[in-house]
Structures are given as C-alpha cells and as structure tokens.
Amino acid sequence: MKKYCLGLLLTFCVQQPALADVELVFGIYTSDKATAMVKQFRPMLNVIETKMTSKLGEPVQIRMQISKNYQEGLNDLIDGKFDFARFGPASYILAKEANPQITLLAMESNNGSKTFNGVICVHSNSTIESVNDLKGKSFAFGDENSTIGRYLSQAYLAQHSIISKQLEHYSYLGRHDKVGTAVATEQFDAGALKENTFKKLVKKGAPLKAIAYFENVTKPWIASATLDEKITISLQETLLSITDPNALKAIKKDGFLLATDSDYKKIRMAMADTQFFNE
Known part of the structure; x- marks a missing residue:
C-alpha cells in the first residue's frame, strides 16, 4: 500500500510542471x-520584482x-529585446512612431508634478550671462535623440533668437555628464543638460553656472509591444503602487503617475520645431 501511494505521488510530481520564473529585461540607455x-x-527593479512576484503568484526576475x-x-x-524600459520623452515618441503597439506604463512623479528642468550652463568664470550672449560661441548638446540635450534646448535657443548658424560651432556629445564636463573644462562655451546632472557636477566641484532653465516632461516607463498583456498590466499596477523610499530616492523621484500620450504633446512640438536650423 505504501509503495502504491508513493508511486502515485511520484507520478503526480512528474506530471506537474515546475513553476517557471517570469524573466524580464529592463532596458535603459547611458544618459550618465x-x-x-x-x-x-x-x-527600484528589486522592489518591482518583489511586488510582481506577490501579485502574479510566481517568481519574477528582472535583468537590467x-x-x-x-x-x-x-x-x-x-x-x-527589452520587455520594458525607462526612456526620455523624445525616445518614447520615436519608439511609438516606429511601433504604435508600444505601451505607456506610467510616468515619473517629480514632487507630484509631471515636469522637471533642463539647464543651459557655462563655465563659472564665463562672461556669458544669458542665452542672448551665445552668438559666436560654441555649444555642447547631448545625444541627437535627447529631449533636453537636443530638442528642447534647440527650441529654447531658437525662441531666444539663437540659431545654429549664429554659433561658432556645436557638437553632440552624448551623455549629460559629458556635456557638463566639456563646459567645465572650457572645451565648449555653453551646453545643455538635465538639472540633476548639473547639480551633481557642481556639488563635486565642477566650475559651472546656469544661465537658463527650461521645462521638460518627466520620463515615461514603457512596455514592448511583444510583452504579454497580463505582465504588462501587472507591471503598470506595480509601478503606480510603489512607495518604497529608498528605491524612489535612488531615482530622485517620489513615485509614478498615470500617463497618457497627450502628456508628451509639447515634446512632439519641440521635435517638429526646426527654427534652430533656419538659414
């Protein structure tokens, strides 16, 4: 009898598949x-893993x-190749144009707001006091797909009557910290970068000062078009419920907010603005 029961138990165990882990890839690009x-x-990814594991009832592992x-x-x-990602607004818009099935999960909350600042900075010893003084000067932009490092800063310059041909020269340097460092070492007269990176560099002793601020929309977290709908919904619910102070402090935000595509309308307008390149 014992042997029979043991045999049934072993058969049952063999027939039941092991609970498979949900393995996700979180994507990000090097803005720093x-x-x-x-x-x-x-x-933050550790918190998401824990919450989604509890919500789905199966182990969730996230690789960055x-x-x-x-x-x-x-x-x-x-x-x-990414299941979900944290991109800048411009990159989200470009991704959505390439694949409309990409899902907007949430956007970061900056003290309850959906906005934060970009900065145009110069060397602390520079005689440049405003963007009006940039004619004939060199300028460092970020990545060619950067919201702050390109689109918004170029739109801001154009709105203040500074266009590309009026600069001595300009270059796209990639990461925000590279822009700040290039200005601090006087390789360029001015540059555009996000405010957090600007403050971090100044705190470390970089000789920089801000001459202008402009508003950006907080970063979206987005899901791949190929991600399972159940996982997508769980991921969105998880993001919107996160209150862990350490995880939020690490990304310098206080939570996540519901987001719609219309939240990024002003970024679309900036991307379509070509005044900076007017002849």
Missing part, C-alpha cells in the same frame, strides 16, 4: 555613466540591460 545607472535603478546610446536603446525596445 553605466555604473551610476546600475546603482540608481537596481533598488544598458544600451551604449539612445539609438541602440530605441532599436532594442522596438525589436523586442
């Missing part, structure tokens, strides 16, 4: 140093993958 980005986002630049990250999301 890769090591700094791992330190910044791993605590950092693309070397904005375009590579964009391609990886469009091609389904």
Whole structure:
C-alpha cells in the first residue's frame, strides 16, 4: 500500500510542471555613466520584482540591460529585446512612431508634478550671462535623440533668437555628464543638460553656472509591444503602487503617475520645431 501511494505521488510530481520564473529585461540607455545607472535603478527593479512576484503568484526576475546610446536603446525596445524600459520623452515618441503597439506604463512623479528642468550652463568664470550672449560661441548638446540635450534646448535657443548658424560651432556629445564636463573644462562655451546632472557636477566641484532653465516632461516607463498583456498590466499596477523610499530616492523621484500620450504633446512640438536650423 505504501509503495502504491508513493508511486502515485511520484507520478503526480512528474506530471506537474515546475513553476517557471517570469524573466524580464529592463532596458535603459547611458544618459550618465553605466555604473551610476546600475546603482540608481537596481533598488527600484528589486522592489518591482518583489511586488510582481506577490501579485502574479510566481517568481519574477528582472535583468537590467544598458544600451551604449539612445539609438541602440530605441532599436532594442522596438525589436523586442527589452520587455520594458525607462526612456526620455523624445525616445518614447520615436519608439511609438516606429511601433504604435508600444505601451505607456506610467510616468515619473517629480514632487507630484509631471515636469522637471533642463539647464543651459557655462563655465563659472564665463562672461556669458544669458542665452542672448551665445552668438559666436560654441555649444555642447547631448545625444541627437535627447529631449533636453537636443530638442528642447534647440527650441529654447531658437525662441531666444539663437540659431545654429549664429554659433561658432556645436557638437553632440552624448551623455549629460559629458556635456557638463566639456563646459567645465572650457572645451565648449555653453551646453545643455538635465538639472540633476548639473547639480551633481557642481556639488563635486565642477566650475559651472546656469544661465537658463527650461521645462521638460518627466520620463515615461514603457512596455514592448511583444510583452504579454497580463505582465504588462501587472507591471503598470506595480509601478503606480510603489512607495518604497529608498528605491524612489535612488531615482530622485517620489513615485509614478498615470500617463497618457497627450502628456508628451509639447515634446512632439519641440521635435517638429526646426527654427534652430533656419538659414
């Protein structure tokens, strides 16, 4: 009898498949140093893993993958190599244009707001006091797909009657910290970067001062078009419920907010604005 029961038990165990882990790839591109980005986002991913494991009733594991630049990250999301990602607004818009099935999960909350600032900075010893003084000067932009590092800063310059041909020269340097460092070492007269990176560099002793601020929309978290609907819904609900102070402090935000595509209307307008390149 014991042998019979044991046989039934073994048969049952063999027939029942083991509970498979949900393995997700979180994608991000290097707007700052890769090591700094791992330190910044791993605590948040750990919280997401724990919450989704509880919500789904099965183990969730998230691997972080950092693309070397904005375009590579964009391609990886469009091609389904990322399951979900944290991009800048401009990259979200480009991804959505390439694949309309990409899902907007949530947007970051900045003290309850959906906006934060970009900065135009110069060397602290510079005689440049405003953007009106930039004619004939050199300018460092970020990545060619960067919301702050390109689209919004170029639109801001054009609104203040500074267009490309009036600059001595300009270049796209990629990461925000590279822009700040290039201005601090006087390789360029001025540059555009996000306010958090500007403050971080100044705190470390970089000789920089801000001459202008402009408003940006907080970053969206988005899901690949190939991600299972059940996982997508769970991920969105998880993001909107996160209150962990350490994870939020690491990304310098206080939570997540519901987002719609219309939240990024002003970014679309800036991307379509070509005044900076007028002849």
